[in-house]
Every structure is written in structure tokens, then in C-alpha cells.
Amino acid sequence: MADGDERRRGDDMEGESSGPGAAYQMFVQMEDMIDKLKLLHYEEEFCRQLGFKPFSRHYFAIPTNPGEQFYNFTSLAAWLLRVSGKQFDQPQEYDDPNATISSILEELRGFGHGVDFPPSKLKTGCGEQCIYVLDCFSNEALKTANFSWKMPVYPEEETEEDVIEDDDAELDLNKVEEEMQEDIDEDFEEEENILGLDDLKKMRKNQENAESTKPEEIMQSNTNAADWKLEVERVQPQLKVTIRTDNKDWRVHIDQMHQHKGGIETSLKETKVYLDKLHDEISKTLEKIGSREKYINNQLEHHLHEFRAMQDQLAEAKERYRQASGGVTERTRTLAELTDELDQVKMQMEERGTSMTDGTPLVKIKQALQNLKKEITQMEIRMGVVEHVLLQARLKSKNSNKITNNMDNDMDDNEY
Template sequence: MIREEPKIVSEKDQESSFTAFACMDDLLDKLKLLKYESEFLSGLKMKPIHKYYFVVTKNPGEQFYMFSLLAAWLVRKSGKNFEQPQEFDDPNDTIQKIMDAVKDNGMAIDFPPNKLKQGVGEHVVYILDNLANDAIKKNNIILRKPKPPEEKEDTVEVLDDESEINLDRVEEEMIAAYSDDSDEENIFHLDDLQRAKKEVRPLELKADVNEESWKLEVERVLPQLKVTIKNDNRDWRSHLDQMKSYKNSIDECLGTTKSQLEKLHKEISITLEKVNSREKYFNRELENILDDYRNVQDQLSKVKDNYNNISTGVAERNRELYKLNDRLESVKQQMEERGSSMTDGTPLVNIKKSVAKMKTEIIDMDVRIGVLECILLQTKIRDEKMIENEFGQQISVF
């Protein structure tokens, strides 16, 4: 295997990668503002994406499918019609539809569409971020800068210990004691002090003092003899001392930490160079296979289109076949009815009965006709006789 020289990553590439991470973080916040968890993920029953989903390559097929679904949802969220992409659709057609929707929004695209096939990268994040911005504008969502909370000065409360002497409190008590001019008994006079010194007599020491009680009294009074000075947190001297102590501790830890970090940086850079070289090798070795895979995928899409067209024709022919089968069943039923009626003797019996009935009716009619002829003949004879009688009477008259 031929090893290639490690590629030196430029500052521009590093900056673009960090920009993609930052844009992906902002994109996730914008998607949450658009309620993509309840409106987008609930219908697809998918897990929420994390802030590195479209930046770090993990599963290109799944990431491209998620990118196409999310882009279609954002386009529909902005008030436009966009057909829901399917998992087995042609990626070129899907990318072309997304690019057309992006161009309709007036976005500038200065990169080839092949950059979107992997479903990750700064271009994918750029497309989704612009679509999210357009959807936010269409939904009248106002973005404002965050306001940091006001920092309050830390006030350290110092509890006054009554067992210790506080100089500030002693001064206040002394000022309060000597500030009352109305009470003359509390005024200190120097002359009285001099008189007291003259009147002072040597005290007689008593030797009956218990040593244990003396020690106990000393232990009881000893805490009250301590002097505490109240610390001021706003004093610049205290802050300066803290800065010096922090600087010293940082200087102490910096030596070992810096060497460890440099060693770790070297190891990471060597590992990245190895990964890049192997990635290039794999890409070069798998380039033909990937081309074959793309060609096979294109052929598969064509075969699917043909299959869909043929399946639509088959469905129409099936409907026609069902109609012809229905007509055939009705014709068969009519033929069976006619065949059963031809083999059955009931029609002949009915004909004979009707002929006999007609004969009886003819006989009845003949009888009636004979009766009517007889009546008619009698009336004629009677009329002739009446005419003859009348004619004979007329002749006799003449």
C-alpha cells in the first residue's frame, strides 16, 4: 500500500469546520423554536437529532434522508408546496428540488450539488439554516438577543463574636459613652485622675487565692482579649493578594500541564494524519466501486420507474378483466335460465290448457251467436207480419 504524505489542514479549513459546528448549534435552537419535535418527528416516529448530526459523518444514507425530509418540512413550513421525499427516491432529483426551493428564496449558492449527497457538512448546515430562517420569518417568530442577569456584589457577612473584641464596636461604644453632654458624671476629668493617683495606696496581696480557680478565670476571659479586624472584600489589596496566589498556582501547574498537552497534541496530530492518509487510500480504492454503485442505483431507479408504469397498465387491464368477467357471468346466467326453460315441459302444458280454454270460450261464443241469430230471425218475422197486416188493412180501406 502506498502511503501518501499527510495533508496540512489550513486555518481557513479549521475555521470553516468550527463555523459548521456553531451554525449547527444555532440551527438546532431554530428548529426547536419551530416545534420540529412535535410537528416533524412525531409523524415520522424518529429520534431528535443532536448538535453534531449534520457535521460529523456517521451514516451517510440515513443522514441524507433526514436532510431531505427536514428540508422539505422547512419549505412547507415557509408556506410552499413540497412533496415528501421517499427513502428510495433518486438523490439527484431530490437535491435538485431542494436547490430550486432554495433559489426561490433568493439564497446565493456557490457550490456544486454533489456536496449535499453525503448529507453532512457545512453546505448541508448552510442550506438548512437558511430554510429555517425563512420559515421563522414566515411564522412571525422574533429573535432577540439574550439579556444577561445583573451581577450583584457579593456581600460577605461577618458574624460578630461577642466573645472577641471588635475595634470598630469598641470605638462606637466609647463615642456613644462620651457623646452625652447632659450626663456630667460620665465626663472624664484629668484632675480627678491626679487626685486618684495621690489617694492610691498600696494594695495588700492576699495569699489565699486558689490556683485552679485563677486558671479557670483566665481561660474564661482569654477569648475576650482577642482582637479581630473586619475584612473588606472591596479592598484592592485583598484582590491583588488573591491574584498573586492564583498566578503562583497557575505557574506551578503550567509546566506539567503544558508538556502533557503538547504530547497529547502531537499524538492527536499523528493520528489525524494517519486517518487522513487511510481515508484517501480507501477513497481511491473504492472510487470505482462507488461509481458502479451509483450506476446500479441509477439503473435501479429506471427499472422502478418502468415497473411503476407497467404496474399502472396492469391495474387498468385488471379492471377491464373484472368488468368482462361480470358481463360473462350475467350472460351465463341468462343462458342457464333459457336452457332450463327449454328442457322444462311446463310451457307446453300451459299452452294446452290455454288452447282448451280458448275452445270452450269459442263454443260459448257460438251458442251465443246462435241464440242471437234466432232472436234476430224472430224479430224479422214479427216485423214482416206486422207490415203485411198494416198493408192489408190499407187495401181494405181503399
Template sequence: MFSTIAAWLLNKAGRHFEQPQEYDDPNVVISQILTELRSLGGTVDFPPSKLKAGYGEQVCYVLDFLAEKVLKQIDFIWKRPTYPSEELEEEVVAEDDAELTLNKIEDEVAEEDSDNDEEQFIDLNVLKAQTSKLNSSESSKPAEILESSTDAAEWYLEVERVLPQLKVTVRTDNKDWRAHVDQMHQHKDGMETSLSETKGYLDKLHSEVSKTLEKVSSREKYINSQLDPLIQEYRAAQAQLSEFKEQHQQVTEKVTEKTRILSEVNEELEKVKQEIEEKGSSITDGAPLVKMKQALTKLKQENLQMEIRIGVVEHTLLQSKLKEKSNMTRDMHATIIPESSIGDY
């Protein structure tokens, strides 16, 4: 049905879409419908499997979108709604043996055509005239016994013939208080009948529930009386357990304190052992002496090198002094010789 309606809407919207058949592949039909939907500008953000069931939110969206496109295609214009005039229902009074009763009223909707019933029309003037004649005759002969000269069968046939015209129509209004009162009486009668029916069941249920509660209370009292010594033992054991738990907590706190003190003592012992081991190793170990000997040997070598360097420096200094002294003597001799030669001249 969904694919058929969608195909009809697509054709109405101006798209050429073949009418799907019963034995067509539903996946192919749904993919074709989604393709046409995208071409018309619809948004497809759901899987095609949502349309395979033929119902759901996605199916309603597709049909709604296609219907809007069809309305735009045919330039449909919404007009103001026209409400039909409400006609009051007519009620017909049923007859029982040609006697009118107002207790049985039925709805009458069909209208009768007066042209077709001209043959069965009763002239009221004629009836009034006949009634006046009968009254006058009755008044003129008051002493006689009235006896009907009409055949019963003919009277019954006449009554059946004029029975459709003997109608009393009563127009009812839903807002009338009498209808509301009748409804209230009907509801009251229904409630009373329902209450009378359910009251027996409720009384029976109440008696059964009360008996069950009495049995439960008596059984509970019996169980409590039987379990009273066990409850006392349980309470005593629970109190003793609380005492043992308190003692265990105190002992646990003491053990924790002793453990902390033991750990501190062990730490101090480890420090003392480490100091003793360091002192013992320093006393018995010859490594410092070897280091001292190596340092002395190195100092001697450096002292020897320093002495050699000092000797070289002294020798160099002596050489420089001797050279300077020879230069000074030479200069002195050079200055003395010219002065003697000047005096000779």
C-alpha cells in the first residue's frame, strides 16, 4: 500500500513512475522511491530499511512530502471550511395495539413525502364533523346503551392503514435538564446494580483477607514464642562479638604502635651497623696508605722536575749576567781609549 500510494503521488507530481506490482523486489522499489524523493528536493537521512516495513515516522514523512509536492503541482488552494447544519433528531412514539404511549420514543430521520400519501390523508374537518354528530346523537339518546356496530376486523385494518400518520414527534435537546436528570437516574441505577453485585464479592474478599491476616498473626506469634530463646542467645552472642571486636581493635592499635617502634629501632640499628662497617673498613683497608705513597712519589717527581727547571733558569740567568758584564767591560774599555789618545795630542 505504501509503494502504491507513493507511486500515485509521484505520478501526480509530474514524475513518471511505474506502478509497482505485488511480486516486485521491495528493495528496488524503495530505492527508486528514494531516488525520486531526492530529485524533488527531499532530505533522506534514514536507511532504506525504515521504509520496508510500510509504517513508521519515515513512511509518514515521505508521504507527507510527496502530498505537499502534489498540492503545489496542481495549485491547490485551501478554502474556508463549511460546517453542515446540525439537524435535530426526531423521536417516534411506538404504538401498542393502536394506543399511543409516551414511554417508548424512537429516533426518526427519514422524511415522508406528502404527495405520495394523499390517498391516506385524513381530513380533520370531516373527523370533527363526525365527532360532533356522534356527540349530538349521544346527547339526544342518553338513556340508550352504546353498542359499536363496526366490525372489529375492519376497524383493525383501518387502524393499520392510518397507523403511519398517527405519529407524535418530540424534539429533544441535549442541553435540556430533563435529559440530564434521566442520565443521572440511569447512572444511579447502574451504580446501584454494580454495587449490589460487587458488594457480595467484596464482603467475601474482606472475610478471606481478615481470616488470612488472623492466621498470619497467630503463626507469627507462635514462631516468635518458639524462637525467643534463640533470639536471646543471638543477642548475647552479638554483644560478646562486639566486646571481642573492641578488644581486637585495642590489641591491633597496640601492635601497630609496637611495630612502629620496632621499625624505628631497626632504622637506628642499620645506621649504627653502617657506621661500624665504614670505620672497620677504613681501619683494615690499606688503600689510603697506597694513595699517600703514590702522592709522595708524584710529589718527588714534580720536585725533581722543578729543581731541573730551577737549575736551567739559574744557568740561563748566569749566562745572561756574564754576557752583560762582558758587554759592560767592553764598553768601558772602548770609552777609556779615546780619552788617552786625546791627551796625547
């Protein structure tokens, strides 16, 4: 059976390019596989026990929900393997799909079936490859169950003679009406024809012949009653007329309405008794429920008052808590503001304290004073140098003036 399935599958794969009907071969295989599953009673042993719904005839042939179809495919394959006598655990939704597919293909190779497609084709949970795997497993399960296909039993066909006799025996109302209409038309045509002299002569001759053939005495039958009944039974099927009901006829609708009315009246009489009993039982139960409700209310009235008082106290406590929590929030907000201001004051005090205790400004002042002293000494030195130069310049100018005066005096003396 496995070789035949592989050969058929190979023919189907080759037939994809041979004709347009090969695209629908997958649906045919799916229907065959569903029939095999029904032979294995999968609806009772698989669907009800494991909580699955029965699959439609084209469930694994049409992609709808890949995750759901893959889980159903692996679960059905595991069940078929267990039916075939293999130890195979029920797959879970969180299992690794690659490991599950590899174990299924390993079991398929163990049965002797070839696998000429990649394992990724089975991840979708539908398609030709999934149907092929399930079909192979269902065949192995049928082998394990010792199921054998029986020879088909064909119904016996009736002979042509009987059919012909039945057709002749049963007359159709339409045929009878047509024949009557033809006879009426012929009568009208005969009346429309103008009677001639020859026709009148023929009619007189026929009347004379009829008068001559009239019996002079009353005829008496010599036929036996038993023979007459046999003849009637023989002729009766030929006199049978079948009348086909027309749904458009108003008479048929009236008859149906009368029938339905009678059926409703009879069923109403039967059901009215049960409805009255049901009404009485319901009214009694309602009265019991009402009385018990009153009794419970009377018993629990004191507790209800206490419960309502406790509810009022709870509402008052919630209101006080809300008011207190509002004051607390306001105080926490002011506290946060005060803490911020205190932090700022502390920072300012720390800055001032560090500035007062820090000796860097004094050091800077000393360095500035030293620099000023150095500059002053340098200026004094420069002033002394300038004064010395000026004194020398003055002395030189005095000496030059003396020389010039002497020279002027000498000049004057020489002139004299």
C-alpha cells in the first residue's frame, strides 16, 4: 500500500504540468484521508478525548491559520502513530517545531515511505506534503487495525420489460388532457366543415345500419364472476391515472392549511395540559421564593441596619481621612518649600564662610604690594638716573655758557 501511495503521489506531482485537474488532486486526497480517519473512529477517540473539533473535508488543503493547523497536524500525526503501535508523545504548543517535524519524518521513514521534500514544507501545517504524511500514517493505522476493504455490492437493475409495462400502466394526467384536447379539436373541425349531399346520404345509411343492428331482446351476460374479477385485475393497472400536484394551485394550499390547522389544534390540546402543569409549578415555586425572601429579610433586618450604620461610619471616616490627607499634603508642600529656602541659605552661608576663612585674598594683596614696591624702587632708580643725567646736562650747559661768555669777552677785548 505504501508503494502504491508513493506511485500515486509521484503521478500526481508529474500531473501538475499535465492537466488543469491536477491542481485539485490535493482536495481529493484530503477527502480520502478524512474517510480513512472516520473508519478509525477519530471523532470519538481523538477529537473528544483530546478536545479537538472534527476537521472539515478540506481543512489541511486550504491555509487558514498556520499555528493552529500545525498544532492540529502534529497532534493528529502523533495519534495515528500511537494507533499504529508506536510510542509517540503528544506534542505541545511550546515544543520546538523542527524537532517535532524531524521525529515525524523519522517515523515515516521507519514505515518505508520516501520523503522527497524539505522538512520546512510541514511547518505551515497544510498542503500536499502534510496530507501525504497523514495519509501514510492513516494507512498504517488501518493495517494495524486489520481493516480490509470489501468488494462493492452493486444494486440489481430492473429489466426493461418491467419498466415498459410500468410506463404503459401508469398514465400521466398531462397526456390524458392532451388527448382530450386533440379529440375536442377534431370535433370542432368536423362541425366547421359544411355538410354536402353525399354526407347526408352517408349519415342516412349509417342510421339505417344502426337500426338494423339493434338487438330485439335484452342482452344477458354469460361471463363468470371469477373470470370477470381476473379480467378487472388485469386491466386495472392500465386504467391507473397519476395526478401530479401543482404547488401553484390554490386548492392544494387550502388543503395544506386545513391539515396544518388540524395538526396545530391536536398538538395544542396535548401541550396545553403540560403548559398548565408547568405554569402551576412555576407559580408555586415563585410563591415559595417570595415567602423565603420575606423570611430572610425579616431575619436579616437587624444585620442590615447594622451594615448600613457601618457603611455610614465608613463614609464619615473616609471623609475625615480625605480632609486630613489634604492638610498633610499642604503641610508637606510648605515643608518642601522651607527646606528649599533653608538649603539656599546654608549654601550662601557656606560660601561666605569659605570666603572669610580663605587667605588667598591676603596673599594676593601681599603679592600686589610687593609688586608695587618693586615698581616703586624701579621708578626711583629711573628717576635718580634721569636726575643725574639732567644735572650733567645742566653742568654741561653752565660750562658751555661760561665758555661762550669768556669767548665773548675775549672778542670784545680784541676789538678794543
